[in-house]
Amino acid sequence: MGNGVYIAGAGIVSPLGEGLAATVEALRANCSAIRPLELFPLLQGEPLPVGQVRGVDAHSFLPRTHCLARIAAMQAMAGCHEPPDAVILGTTTGGILTTEQLLRDNAENKELYRYHGLNSVAEYVAGEIGCRGPALAVSTACSSGAVAIAMALEMLRSGKAKRVLAGGVDSLCRLTYFGFHSLQLVDKKGCRPLDADRHGMAVAEGAAMLLLTTERPDSPLAALLGAGLSCDAYHPAAPHPEGRGALMAMRAALADAGLGPADIDYINLHGTGTPENDLAESKAIRTLFATPPSLSSIKGATGHSLAASGAIEAVVAAIAVSKNFLPANTGCQHPDPALGLAPLTQPVSQPVTAVLSNSFGFGGNNGCLVIGAPDRCPVSASAQVPAGLAVHGSSCLTGAGNSAATLSLLTQGVPVAGMANLDRISANLPPRLVRRLKRLPRMTLSLAIAAHDDSGLEVKPSAVFMGTGWGALSETYDFLTRLAESQEQFPSPTDFVGSVHNGPAGQAAIMFGATGANITTSGGDYSFEQALLAADLMMKEGDASCLVLGVDEGHQALSSLLDPSIAPGTLLADGGGALCLSRTSKGAQCLVRVPFYQSSAPEGTMDLLIEALGGSQVLKSKYALVLAGIPAAVREEGEAQLARFREQTGCQAPVIRYRELTGEFASASAVAAVMAVSLLAERQPPAGGEDGKKAILVLGLGPYLSAIEFSRP
Amino acid sequence: MDKLTAELKVKIIDILNLQDLSPEDFDENARLVGGDLGIDSIDVLEMVVMVEKDYGVVINSQEIGEKVFSSLAALAGYIKENLPGSST
Numbered sequence: 001m002g003n004g005v006y007i008a009g010a011g012i013v014s015p016l017g018e019g020l021a022a023t024v025e026a027l028r029a030n031c032s033a034i035r036p037l038e039l040f041p042l043l044q045g046e047p048l049p050v051g052q053v054r055g056v057d058a059h060s061f062l063p064r065t066h067c068l069a070r071i072a073a074m075q076a077m078a079g080c081h082e083p084p085d086a087v088i089l090g091t092t093t094g095g096i097l098t099t100e101q102l103l104r105d106n107a108e109n110k111e112l113y114r115y116h117g118l119n120s121v122a123e124y125v126a127g128e129i130g131c132r133g134p135a136l137a138v139s140t141a142c143s144s145g146a147v148a149i150a151m152a153l154e155m156l157r158s159g160k161a162k163r164v165l166a167g168g169v170d171s172l173c174r175l176t177y178f179g180f181h182s183l184q185l186v187d188k189k190g191c192r193p194l195d196a197d198r199h200g201m202a203v204a205e206g207a208a209m210l211l212l213t214t215e216r217p218d219s220p221l222a223a224l225l226g227a228g229l230s231c232d233a234y235h236p237a238a239p240h241p242e243g244r245g246a247l248m249a250m251r252a253a254l255a256d257a258g259l260g261p262a263d264i265d266y267i268n269l270h271g272t273g274t275p276e277n278d279l280a281e282s283k284a285i286r287t288l289f290a291t292p293p294s295l296s297s298i299k300g301a302t303g304h305s306l307a308a309s310g311a312i313e314a315v316v317a318a319i320a321v322s323k324n325f326l327p328a329n330t331g332c333q334h335p336d337p338a339l340g341l342a343p344l345t346q347p348v349s350q351p352v353t354a355v356l357s358n359s360f361g362f363g364g365n366n367g368c369l370v371i372g373a374p375d376r377c378p379v380s381a382s383a384q385v386p387a388g389l390a391v392h393g394s395s396c397l398t399g400a401g402n403s404a405a406t407l408s409l410l411t412q413g414v415p416v417a418g419m420a421n422l423d424r425i426s427a428n429l430p431p432r433l434v435r436r437l438k439r440l441p442r443m444t445l446s447l448a449i450a451a452h453d454d455s456g457l458e459v460k461p462s463a464v465f466m467g468t469g470w471g472a473l474s475e476t477y478d479f480l481t482r483l484a485e486s487q488e489q490f491p492s493p494t495d496f497v498g499s500v501h502n503g504p505a506g507q508a509a510i511m512f513g514a515t516g517a518n519i520t521t522s523g524g525d526y527s528f529e530q531a532l533l534a535a536d537l538m539m540k541e542g543d544a545s546c547l548v549l550g551v552d553e554g555h556q557a558l559s560s561l562l563d564p565s566i567a568p569g570t571l572l573a574d575g576g577g578a579l580c581l582s583r584t585s586k587g588a589q590c591l592v593r594v595p596f597y598q599s600s601a602p603e604g605t606m607d608l609l610i611e612a613l614g615g616s617q618v619l620k621s622k623y624a625l626v627l628a629g630i631p632a633a634v635r636e637e638g639e640a641q642l643a644r645f646r647e648q649t650g651c652q653a654p655v656i657r658y659r660e661l662t663g664e665f666a667s668a669s670a671v672a673a674v675m676a677v678s679l680l681a682e683r684q685p686p687a688g689g690e691d692g693k694k695a696i697l698v699l700g701l702g703p704y705l706s707a708i709e710f711s712r713p
Numbered sequence: 714m715d716k717l718t719a720e721l722k723v724k725i726i727d728i729l730n731l732q733d734l735s736p737e738d739f740d741e742n743a744r745l746v747g748g749d750l751g752i753d754s755i756d757v758l759e760m761v762v763m764v765e766k767d768y769g770v771v772i773n774s775q776e777i778g779e780k781v782f783s784s785l786a787a788l789a790g791y792i793k794e795n796l797p798g799s800s801t
Contacts, residue, residue, distance in 0.1 A: 182758065183758055184758060184761075235753070236755070237755060238753075431733055432751050435729065435731065435751075436730060489766070490765070493755055493758035494755055494756075497755055
């Protein structure tokens, strides 16, 4: 069970208001904050009801998501004078609201797009609160906030951090407003979860964060007792009709908390108000709970704030525990008899010691949290250290083609940069499976199949961890283009479903029937590193194997605007890499670990990196090769860091600046990783390398310093 | 087979990217959604948009979609009945 994890601080901004007190007051009033959209003008029609946050000051260049995140972060950190060791934020929108307007204005100054990426939200928050450790961006659609908190829980239990700020944030934007409308999932009369006459959700916005710590504060708000993740592996947008994944995640969360169904006093439902979600969730609850406890969805009051919702509802769960107060299922007048549930029609005051909070999302991504009274925390503090990660198979894809074509050139030092050929990528994919999929999901599936094939493992991977710097650019661009060209009349539901960052990982889960954790990270040039970190935290001993991927697509219109390393006229390059991992080193090709990932801005980060790798003496004798990732946008800084690394350690191992070979794309380090695996598996020292040395280092340089180490078992 | 049915076959193959299906092999009376073609709820919504855009006929997929999209022939029939300016 490991260390107890306490909620030392909480921040929340939602359509209900700003701060815990305002939120409690609004929930006691049991009124809906859902109103017609005002945030951006519409080209036609009446505005749909949404959950908009009032009174957020417009910022000259910072996107609204970042502003919301800052408000919640500052509240959560108010009582703490030391920065956390890590920030983990769930978000799906990043700076898209700003980008939408820039694209409509044909803005070409890429400086204006610098806050587009999901990672920019987490990094901005980390900068504001002085956190030098990892700033991870998790994007698992509507479960993002809950999944971010689940990752923070594991990071704390493992002892890798003592304090983590975790939560979720999303702002309203055209992509989600029109996207959910195109799926006919929006209720024009506002949102009425669990009502017999419910017609859908209300798209909303907000942010919430928890300051989590293993050191018991004087007066903790509550304790985070457990978390459970699962994937439906069923459909890109619709929930499994029997709530299969929801049930798995709830069961896993209870087991993780060491509680049984009878210990739960209240369930905060995902309860979006769509006919399908509420029905599937009710079936799962009735399967797990012989007599369901008090339960409600607050989305009739707040709307569905997507990546923020899991975090907002975690804060509401903490409020329930600390105030002995249960919010009502606002908006539900006549509970649907088909659901067999009796949601709270009025707010209730009663003793509460443990709450289950549900969050489910596109891609069948489910995350459930158990939050309880601080005295429920386990006292034992013996963290179990899981075995390391072992690589059983790998694959890569570049402009040169598949693994064989790419690796034969890379090992000779010949560039492979270019756009991967889509027809050739699709050759190993079933046509019916991929007919709706564009570039990023096709590359992902192709890599996933090849890595699993290479592993020789018969058992299919049960969990998927994917890093992508920019997500599905083709789908995002096509959605926004058709929206603008049709004067906002005919947005594409297919492109909307495909535009979510976790779409490709969800497709991989469907293909493999992978019902375990399914996490997509978006860490800019460190996206693959973040996916590996996520895998190390979340891969359970019971998972037979998992896939870790880093994939990005080059896009004619968007790449040069969004990616700081791609100038107009730069040869577009894309592709990625995939590893098939388990926690069993028997039969493995090599071992992998991520010993370091921190901001390079503070003094002394290089010393910390060297220390984390075992110090100069170890370094000199250990590494046969260093694969250095220096993105073009930070070339000077990266070269200076590399020079300092070599000078301080005396490490004489040859260095390959792999982006000179792979070309510039955010997840190029995944290709470098596969190159490292291949060199170790072939037992061939690379050109100029020394045999006898057992490891290869993939070094990430620039605004963060990261290290991935591959070694022979 | 009338002109509208023939036109719909081409459009649906195109927007749903049914690469291995030719208009000649597209049986207008076969089950359209949930049948052999693997057409699901997202495809239905994509067809809803196409029908509104190209024919000016609005379909609410939650309420009447199931009947309208039971087969391509049923879809053609619904469009004909509800064309703007149609007398029926």
